[in-house]
Amino acid sequence: MNKIALVTGGSRGLGKDMALNLAKKGIDVILTYHSNKDSADKVVSEIESMGQKALAIQLDVSKQNTFAAFFNELEKALNPKFGTTKFDFLINNAGTGIAALFTETSEEQFDEMINVQFKGPFFFTQKALNHMNDGGGIVNVSSGLTRIIIPYYPVYASAKAAMENLTKYLAKDLGSARKIRVNIVAPGAIETDFGGGVVRDNQEMNNFIASQTALGRVGQPTDIGSVVAFLCTDEAKWITAQRIEISGGQSL
Numbered sequence: 001m002n003k004i005a006l007v008t009g010g011s012r013g014l015g016k017d018m019a020l021n022l023a024k025k026g027i028d029v030i031l032t033y034h035s036n037k038d039s040a041d042k043v044v045s046e047i048e049s050m051g052q053k054a055l056a057i058q059l060d061v062s063k064q065n066t067f068a069a070f071f072n073e074l075e076k077a078l079n080p081k082f083g084t085t086k087f088d089f090l091i092n093n094a095g096t097g098i099a100a101l102f103t104e105t106s107e108e109q110f111d112e113m114i115n116v117q118f119k120g121p122f123f124f125t126q127k128a129l130n131h132m133n134d135g136g137g138i139v140n141v142s143s144g145l146t147r148i149i150i151p152y153y154p155v156y157a158s159a160k161a162a163m164e165n166l167t168k169y170l171a172k173d174l175g176s177a178r179k180i181r182v183n184i185v186a187p188g189a190i191e192t193d194f195g196g197g198v199v200r201d202n203q204e205m206n207n208f209i210a211s212q213t214a215l216g217r218v219g220q221p222t223d224i225g226s227v228v229a230f231l232c233t234d235e236a237k238w239i240t241a242q243r244i245e246i247s248g249g250q251s252l
Contacts, residue, residue, distance in 0.1 A: 009094030017225030117159035171241035188247025214249025
């Protein structure tokens with residue numbers, strides 16, 4: 001029976017590329033979407049055209065009070081769709097970013113970032129464990145901004161740093177008890193709509209980042225998913241508690 005991965009925020013951007021690369025590895029995929037069901041359904045169709053099974057379910061990671069209903073829906077769909085009652089891998093990818101100077105960050109913005117980037121994944125993972133097989137894995141998603149310090153992301157980057165620390169705690173707790181590996185990937189600057197598409201659409205910014213990157217260009221969404229998929233294979237069976245930066249050598 002095929003392994004199954006759950007990718008939050010899998011309908012677009014980095015999450016979409018993760019979902020497609022997991023399917024290329026022969027892993028079936030459950031993906032979540034925030035509001036755009038059409039985009040999610042297109043990813044499901046693309047995965048199914050590759051010969052894998054796929055399913056899309058709506059989720060807002062900032063609303064922890066909806067997680068029980070999400071997993072009830074998932075539980076009802078797993079056996080009819082995949083012929084099993086549990087999945088194997090969780091990729092905590094869904095999230096948004098806020099650009100604001102420290103002195104201008106509001107309490108509302110602070111709470112939003114903590115909910116989306118730390119509290120949400122924390123409690124979503126807690127509930128997901130009841131539906132996961134032993135011997136699988138969790139891949140969290142951080143950011144190069146926990147290492148590369150720029151003025152406008154103090155809350156976003158701090159929440160991601162919290163996820164990096166949580167990753168090590170989970171690896172320790174779940175490794176011995178359930179043989180679940182836990183790692184975190186940290187993408188550098190990527191050409192997506194993150195931050196209003198500033199890296200993708202601002203040519204001056206794009207050129208500057210490329211000039212500060214060892215491999216001489218800005219990252220693409222397609223640079224990330226294959227690494228996440230690798231971490232969900234037997235080839236990565238001895239990798240846990242690691243932060244893996246995928247930045248092309250940005251700001252060395």
